Amino acid sequence: MEDVPRPTPTRDLATVDDVAEMVRRFYADVAQDELLGPVFDDVAHVDWTTHLPKLTAFWSRALLGVSGYQGNPFQAHSLVHAKHPFTAELFDRWLTLFHENLELGWVGPNADRAHHLAENVARVHHHQLVERSELRLI
Numbered sequence: 001m002e003d004v005p006r007p008t009p010t011r012d013l014a015t016v017d018d019v020a021e022m023v024r025r026f027y028a029d030v031a032q033d034e035l036l037g038p039v040f041d042d043v044a045h046v047d048w049t050t051h052l053p054k055l056t057a058f059w060s061r062a063l064l065g066v067s068g069y070q071g072n073p074f075q076a077h078s079l080v081h082a083k084h085p086f087t088a089e090l091f092d093r094w095l096t097l098f099h100e101n102l103e104l105g106w107v108g109p110n111a112d113r114a115h116h117l118a119e120n121v122a123r124v125h126h127h128q129l130v131e132r133s134e135l136r137l138i
Contacts, residue, residue, distance in 0.1 A: 008107075009103075009104065009105055009106050009107040009111075010107065011106060011107070011108070012106055012107065012108025012109060012110045012111055013059075013063055013064075013106050013108070013110040013111055013114060014064075014108070014110060015064075016056070016060045016064065016066060018106070019056055019059045019060045019063060019064065020052075020056045020060075021105070022059070022101065022102065022105060022106060022114070023052055023055045023056045023059060024052060025101055025105060026097065026098055026101040027048065027051075027052060027055065029097050029100075029101060030094070030097060031048070033093065033097060035089070035090065035093050036090065036093055036094060036097070039080070039084060039086075039090065043080055043083050043084040044080045044083075054069070054071055057069040057070075058071065058073065059114070062113075062114075062117055063110045063113055063114055063117070064110070073121075073125075074125065074128060077125055077129060078128075078129065081129045085129075085130070086125075086126070086129050086130055087130065088126065088130060091122045091125070091126045091130075094122060095118060095119065095122050098114075098115075098118045099115060099118070102114055102115060
């Protein structure tokens with residue numbers, strides 16, 4: 001099966017609706033990914049109907065300054081990590097899917113900020129969860 005060419009993105013992540021669409025597309029890919037999907041579904045038991053709005057609120061706050069996000073992403077990830085330790089491979093795959101999703105749908109300053117923020121989120125969570133866990137084993 002050949003890839004169907006997509007038009008070049010022309011819009012930025014300028015509204016909450018844009019951010020919600022980005023989140024929906026990205027996590028649809030995550031849920032279907034053979035590496036990430038089982039972590040979200042079988043380990044974390046993510047309820048997507050409640051999780052997607054929370055993720056939309058997180059990214060809307062980060063990119064658009066919209067209030068409303070309440071949560072502690074590090075704590076949530078720590079709980080999952082305790083059940084099934086995260087690896088560098090999981091973070092790399094998450095970032096790859098995130099970047100691909102953005103590149104296929106959006107372009108502009110907020111899309112650029114989303115790329116950088118995702119890199120930072122992955123780096124910080126990897127350091128806090130994976131690298132610190134490895135240090136405790138030494």
